[in-house]
Amino acid sequence: MTHLPQLPAPQLRVPATYMRGGTSKGVFFRLDDLPEAARVPGPARDALLMRVIGSPDPYGKHTDGMGGATSSTSKCVIISKSTQPGHDVDYLYGQVSIDSAFVDWSGNCGNLSTAVGPFAIANGFIDRARLPQDGTFAVRVWQANIGKTIVVHVPIAKGEVQETGDFELDGVTFPAAEIVLEFMDPSEDGDGGAMFPSGNLVDELEVPGLGTLPATMISAGIPTVFVNAADVGCDGTELQPAINEDRAALATLEAIRVAGALRMGLIRTPDEAATRQHTPKVAFVAPPKDYVASSGKAIAASDIDLNVRALSMGKLHHAMMGTCAVAIGTAAAIPGTLVNLAAGGGPREAVCFGHPSGTLRVGAEAVEAGGRWTATKAIMSRSARVLMEGAVRVPADALD
Known part of the structure; x- marks a missing residue:
C-alpha cells in the first residue's frame, strides 16, 4: 500500500x-x-x-x-x-x-x-x-x-x-x-481589593539579597511597586542602556518586583513571578533633575515635578507605560507616598514627570474616607x- x-x-x-x-x-x-x-x-x-x-x-x-x-x-x-x-x-x-x-x-x-x-x-x-x-x-x-x-x-x-x-x-x-483618556475608578482591582494592599502608604520591604528599603505599593491603573532611585544606586535620569545592559541592576529590580508581588498578594511563591511578568510593575522615583532624553531633547528640572523610570517585562521601558502613568499620577496625589514625596510633597491634582523619552503629564483625583484611599479618575492625553x-x-x- x-x-x-x-x-x-x-x-x-x-x-x-x-x-x-x-x-x-x-x-x-x-x-x-x-x-x-x-x-x-x-x-x-x-x-x-x-x-x-x-x-x-x-x-x-x-x-x-x-x-x-x-x-x-x-x-x-x-x-x-x-x-x-x-x-x-x-x-x-x-x-x-x-x-x-x-x-x-x-x-x-x-x-x-x-x-x-x-x-x-x-x-x-x-x-x-x-x-x-x-x-x-x-x-x-x-x-x-x-x-x-x-x-x-x-x-x-x-x-x-x-x-x-x-x-x-x-x-x-x-x-x-x-486622544484624551479617562481611567474611571482606577484604584483597587477588579475583585475589590484595596488601592494600597498592605494598608500603608510606605512599607519597609524586605528584599532577599538587598535588605530592607522603603516602598510604596499601589494598585491603581496597574499594580506597581515604587522605590527611591537612590536606594537602588540610581539618580532617576537613567536611559535604557544604563539599566538594560546592567544585569546586576536588572536582577536587583526584579528581586524588588518579586518581593512586592508577594507583599501585595499577587503571587503566593517567588516562582510564580516567572509567569506573571506583566504585573506588578516596578519603578524608581527621584526629585526633578536635568537630563537629556533618548531623542537628544534636553529636559530641564524646572519643567518637571519628578523623574520616574519603570520596568516592563524585565526591561527599562523606553518611555512610560500608560497604566503605570495612572499609578504615578494617583500616588502623586496622595501626600506621603514615595511618588508624592519625590514631587515635593503636599496635595496635588496633576503631575508632570520625566521619563527616558521626555515628559508626560497625568491628572488624578484621590480621596480618603475612613482611613482608606480611593482614586475616582485619572486623565492623560495620548494618540x-x-x-x-x-x-x-x-x-x-x-x-x-
Missing part, C-alpha cells in the same frame, strides 16, 4: 489591524474574526497570539511574527461588543512573552487603550448615527482584564476618526491627533493610528 506524504498545514488568514496606541503598538482583532477555538480563553487562543507575534523566540527578534521583540510591541488586543450595560465594547489585552511560551492576561495596557476607541468606531461597533460630523466621541470601554471603565475621547472629522494632527507625544516620532489593516497569516497547526 502506498503511503502519500503528509501535506504541510496551510496558513490561516485572520482579519486583523496593526495599530499604534500611545508609545506601544499591537495586533488588534475582532473577537468574531478569530478561529472558533480561539474565541474563548484557553490554550488555542494563547497559541494563536504567540504565533502571530512570533513567540517564543530564543533569538529575541520576532523575525517570524508581528512583534517587535520589546514589551511595547509584543501585544495583542481582542475587541467585542460589550457585555456590560452602558459600555460600547469589551477590550481584552494579552501581553505576549518574547522568549517564553505564555501570554500574560493579568493587567491592562494603558497605551493601547488609546487605540481601542478608534478601532471600535472604524470597525462598526458604534452606530454611525451616534457619531458627530465633527467634534469628539466618547467611546465607553470595558477593560475586561481588570474590570474597569475607560472613556476614550476620539476626535471625529467629517464623520470619520481623525488620526492626523499636531499633538506631540514624547516617545513617538511623528505628531498625530490628540493612536492605524499602521496596517487586512489579515495576519499563521500556520493552521499553530492552534494545536
Whole structure:
C-alpha cells in the first residue's frame, strides 16, 4: 500500500489591524474574526497570539511574527461588543512573552487603550448615527482584564476618526491627533481589593539579597511597586542602556518586583513571578533633575515635578507605560507616598514627570474616607493610528 506524504498545514488568514496606541503598538482583532477555538480563553487562543507575534523566540527578534521583540510591541488586543450595560465594547489585552511560551492576561495596557476607541468606531461597533460630523466621541470601554471603565475621547472629522494632527507625544516620532483618556475608578482591582494592599502608604520591604528599603505599593491603573532611585544606586535620569545592559541592576529590580508581588498578594511563591511578568510593575522615583532624553531633547528640572523610570517585562521601558502613568499620577496625589514625596510633597491634582523619552503629564483625583484611599479618575492625553489593516497569516497547526 502506498503511503502519500503528509501535506504541510496551510496558513490561516485572520482579519486583523496593526495599530499604534500611545508609545506601544499591537495586533488588534475582532473577537468574531478569530478561529472558533480561539474565541474563548484557553490554550488555542494563547497559541494563536504567540504565533502571530512570533513567540517564543530564543533569538529575541520576532523575525517570524508581528512583534517587535520589546514589551511595547509584543501585544495583542481582542475587541467585542460589550457585555456590560452602558459600555460600547469589551477590550481584552494579552501581553505576549518574547522568549517564553505564555501570554500574560493579568493587567491592562494603558497605551493601547488609546487605540481601542478608534478601532471600535472604524470597525462598526458604534452606530454611525451616534457619531458627530465633527467634534469628539466618547467611546465607553470595558477593560475586561481588570474590570474597569475607560472613556476614550476620539476626535471625529467629517464623520470619520481623525488620526492626523499636531499633538506631540514624547516617545513617538511623528505628531498625530490628540486622544484624551479617562481611567474611571482606577484604584483597587477588579475583585475589590484595596488601592494600597498592605494598608500603608510606605512599607519597609524586605528584599532577599538587598535588605530592607522603603516602598510604596499601589494598585491603581496597574499594580506597581515604587522605590527611591537612590536606594537602588540610581539618580532617576537613567536611559535604557544604563539599566538594560546592567544585569546586576536588572536582577536587583526584579528581586524588588518579586518581593512586592508577594507583599501585595499577587503571587503566593517567588516562582510564580516567572509567569506573571506583566504585573506588578516596578519603578524608581527621584526629585526633578536635568537630563537629556533618548531623542537628544534636553529636559530641564524646572519643567518637571519628578523623574520616574519603570520596568516592563524585565526591561527599562523606553518611555512610560500608560497604566503605570495612572499609578504615578494617583500616588502623586496622595501626600506621603514615595511618588508624592519625590514631587515635593503636599496635595496635588496633576503631575508632570520625566521619563527616558521626555515628559508626560497625568491628572488624578484621590480621596480618603475612613482611613482608606480611593482614586475616582485619572486623565492623560495620548494618540493612536492605524499602521496596517487586512489579515495576519499563521500556520493552521499553530492552534494545536
